[in-house]
Amino acid sequence: MFTITKQFAFSASHQLAGLDADHPCSRLHGHNYIVEVELKGATLDARGFVRDYRELGPLKRMIDDEFDHRHLNEVLGHDHPTAEQLALFFYDWAHDRWPEVSAVRVSETPKTWAEYRP
Numbered sequence: 001m002f003t004i005t006k007q008f009a010f011s012a013s014h015q016l017a018g019l020d021a022d023h024p025c026s027r028l029h030g031h032n033y034i035v036e037v038e039l040k041g042a043t044l045d046a047r048g049f050v051r052d053y054r055e056l057g058p059l060k061r062m063i064d065d066e067f068d069h070r071h072l073n074e075v076l077g078h079d080h081p082t083a084e085q086l087a088l089f090f091y092d093w094a095h096d097r098w099p100e101v102s103a104v105r106v107s108e109t110p111k112t113w114a115e116y117r118p
């Protein structure tokens with residue numbers, strides 16, 4: 001089995017509901033997000049690729065247009081825009097287009113990663 005990954009980045013604000021009042025993430029704040037998309041394939045195409053990284057360009061354009069420098073509560077339409085919810089959103093979006101997508105990981109800080117892998 002082959003596994004390839006590609007990372008995308010954006011900056012955005014969010015405010016998480018349902019937390020204790022003294023939880024810092026209940027305040028409006030922002031992160032420099034990293035989104036890592038993983039694709040798997042048992043075989044390679046004639047070019048030697050699971051899929052050409054360049055074919056993931058539409059995901060970069062969507063992130064740039066709809067997520068970068070936006071407020072994630074508004075983008076996702078709810079008040080729980082956690083890293084887990086973002087990983088699920090990007091997985092669904094990417095897997096609809098590229099069936100080899102096997103997982104998506106989202107980082108909010110240099111020390112944290114959330115992964116969605118069905």
Ligand SMILES: Nc1nc2c(c(=O)[nH]1)N=C([C@H](O)[C@H](O)COP(=O)(O)OP(=O)(O)OP(=O)(O)O)CN2
Binds near residue numbers: 024081083084108109
């Ligand atoms: N399981 C999750 N926990 C938290 C999420 C999340 O998306 N999923 N999000 C947050 C905050 O939005 C933010 O990411 C803060 O995280 P935290 O690790 O607490 O960041 P700090 O830099 O303040 O942590 P240090 O311990 O100071 O390094 C919170 N939890």
Ligand SMILES: [Zn+2]
Binds near residue numbers: 014029031108
């Ligand atoms: Zn946060």
